Amino acid sequence: MPYVLDQRPAPALPESRPAAPVRRRTWVLALPEARWALAALVLFLVALLLYLLGAPTWLWGSLFAATYVTGGWEPGWEGLKALKDKTLDVDLLMVVAALGAAAIGQVLDGALLIVIFATSGALEAVATARTADSVRGLLGLAPSTATRVLAEGGEETVDAGRLMVGDTILVRPGERVGADGQVLEGASDVDQATITGEPLPVAKQVGDEVFAGTANGTGALRVRVERDPSDSVIARIVKMVEDASETKAPTQLFIEKIEQRYSIGMVLATLAVFAVPLAFGDHLQSALLRAMTFMIVASPCAVVLSTMPPLLSAIANAGRHGVLVKSAVVMERLGQINTVALDKTGTLTEGTPRLTDIRPLPGSALDQAALLRLAASAEHPSEHPLARAVVDAARERDLVLAAADDFASMPGQGVTAIVDDCTIQVGSPARLLAALGPHTEVMTELENAGKTAVVVLRDSWPAGVLGIADRLRPDAAVTVAALNGLTGRTPVLLTGDNERAAQHLAAQVGITDIRAGLLPQDKVSAVQEWEAAGQRVLVVGDGVNDAPALAAAHSGIAMGKAGSDLALETADAVVVRDELATIPAVISLSRTARRLVVQNLAIAGLFITALVAWDLIGTLPLPLGVAGHEGSTVIVGLNGLRLLRETAWPRHTDRPGTSADTADLESQDAA
Known part of the structure; x- marks a missing residue:
């Protein structure tokens, strides 16, 4: 069904009592986890500065102690509650390791460990709270x-x-x-x-x-x-977002099992390192020193830093180039995708109708400028998106619009006005088809090209036809090609728009797999079908209707400028400036970050294994153990920070050209 011009809006009427606004935690520090993590980080940095400057021990020592309290009390408390349920998690282990380090004088090591885990917990809490708020806010629609x-x-x-x-x-x-x-x-x-x-x-x-x-x-x-x-459809969207979010729980459960086993093994090993030598006659102080050394060198600081610096550096680099990646977990997951599903409106296209064709008809005695001026003058009082597209095109050409008298409009049909003493009618072909007579082929040509045809009559005679379309983003075609090269398969088009418009756009960007006329649940079904077949799907969209698919997919990216609140909150990443070419770039960056993570884990594992073996088989001096432990931490940290460099950002595309619709109109103007 072709889109048609609307009438002038009626005076605003009070709507039914609006839904109560949902309180949104838009400021990160509204969450207690974030406040405690920030306090711990500030205290740690001040204490470190005083320590390096040679300040009195009591001064920097008290600040490090405050770091332990602010950053460690919450994971410690949660760990104690877990112990009550007969479980042991890695957060409690890290607090114990930090306290153990402090007990033998390595206060700095312990404080760093506390800051790392407090920051990680805060990021997780922020992401959870924002998503929950956005889902509840959807009900306000x-x-x-x-x-x-x-x-x-x-x-x-x-x-x-x-x-x-x-x-x-x-x-x-x-x-x-x-x-x-x-x-x-x-x-x-x-x-x-x-x-x-x-x-x-x-x-x-x-x-x-x-x-x-x-x-x-x-x-x-x-x-x-x-x-x-x-x-209702809107209520089902809320439920689908919630259900899809829960499907990620098995991965989290697997991680928790690993943490549990590691924590138990770490505690048992430390106790054994302390108790066995003591049982064979070793001195208490010597056995305790060996056990504390073991706890430090076996501490997973380097393992933690193996993952975070590469991923956080990649996040910072992506942010400089207009892609907001919400967490390190998201950055890692983006590198795993092998199937990409793209929305049409607002994603591959700009989401705003633009005038693409001006076709004066034979016998009208009008050129393009005159035809556009008459149509824009008649449309000027209307607020319909198609009318705005016509008026904006006239203003871009500096056309002086005439006054429109006796303006009238009918919903679903079009507008009528007196312009320059002529009756101008602008409306849908369905309404004015009879007046077109032998010129219907112009209308058919435009509609077959996926455009909306608007007919202009002057004194009941056909004067011309305008073509309006949602303009393709300049970098859409090169982005599709780059994604094809990264994943080995052409992206899929998922859209709620009609089949003809979808086919036309897909042909322009090189997409062959098209699914059109989809409601939100249909998009989710398509994603679930691919996921069930073993694919790791990336969905890119911008609207509320895309949110369930964004949540159900392995990863989701939302377009930032015109994206709905729910899409922005549900998505794992946001393209802030709506530059499509950044999507293949951030996928490549994620894959590089994952390779560095593997390198770092190998380095950290080698150091930990060597130091633990030395401590168990021989006598590892505590300063050497600390040096080896901190050395591995520095190495993996610096290796990960390589991704902060500007050269680390992948370049997949050349300078984008103009879209097909823009080229059409420019060629008409030249003619």
Whole structure:
């Protein structure tokens, strides 16, 4: 169905009582974990500076002690509660190792360990809280009240959650639809981008389906409720996001099992290193020193730093180039993907309709500028997205618009106005098809190219046809090619838009696998199908309708400028400046970071094995043990920091060219 021009908006009417705003923790320090981690980091840095400057021991020592308290009390307390449940986690082990280091004079080592784990816990808490808030905030899209039409013809305002299947509701201009249902009376244009991702409002008439939370245009609709509010599309999106997030739990459980075994083994080994020599007559001080040395050299500081510096450096590098990667875990997962699914509107395209074609018809005696001026003058009073596209194109060409008298509009049909003493009609081909006569091939050509055709009549005679499309991003084609090279397969197009528009865009960027007309659950099903087949899927999208697929996928990336709040919060990473070419670049960067992690783990494992063996077989001097332990930590840290360099950012694409739609219009202007 072609998109059509809307009428001038009616005066704003008060909507049903808006949903109560959801309190969002937008500031990181609102979380106690983040405050404690920041305090520990500041105390550690001040203490380290005083230590290096030769300040009195009591001064820097008290600050290090404060670091232990601020950064270690929470993991220590959680570890003690875990002990009550007969489990031992690595957080408690790290606190014990830090205290053990302090007990034999290695206060700096212990403080560093405390800071690392406090920071990691804070990042996890922030990510969890932000995602939970965004999911709850989605419910605010649907209005809390609706206007129910009574059997005797009256109206009443009711809680939208109390609507029942079969009820009839009235949706006034500017309101949001209160429930999923079918239009019984009226016509309007409904913005349903939150559900289907379509870039333009869709004309709704009797018999058409509407969704809860979508925004009504300028017409009034009577809608029969077809689904219980708890089963609406918007409610199912919330549930799918929550369910998909929970499917990542098995990986977390596996990590916890590893932590548990390592922690138990570490404690038992330390006790054995202390007790066995003591049982064979060793002195208490000597046995304790050996055990503390063992705890230090076996401490996983280097192992922890093996992972974090490469990944955090990669995150910082990506951030400088406009990609916000939310955690080190995300950065690692991005390098594992082998299938990419791309949304259309707002992802491969800019998400804003643009005028692409100006076609004066033979016999109209108009050139392109004159035709555009008449259409823009008539459209100027309208606020419809297509009308704005026409008016913006006229302004870009510095055309002086004429006054539009007797402006009138009908939802789903178009506008009429008196311009330069001529009656100008601008509207859909469906409405003005008869007037086109033999010129319908122009309209067909534009629609076959995936564009929206808009007909312009002057005094009831066909003057021309305008083509409007959502413009392709300049770097879309080179990005698709780069992703194909990285994964070995062409990306898939997942879109709620119609098949014809999807086919046209896919041909421009080189995509052959197209799935169009999808609702949010359909996108999730496609992702789950690939995941079940062993694929690790990256989904790239921007809308609320993409959020469930972003959550269900192995990794998700959201477009930042026009992205919905839920998509931005659900996604693992955000392309802040909407530069598609950064997506293959960050995947390559992730793969480099993962290679450095493997190198670092090998280095850390070699040092730990050698030092532990030395301590157990011979007599490892404590200073040498500390030097070896800290040396391995420095080596793996510096190795990971290599990714901070500008040269570490991959360059997959040349300077992007102009899009096909832009080239079309430029060639017409040249003609």
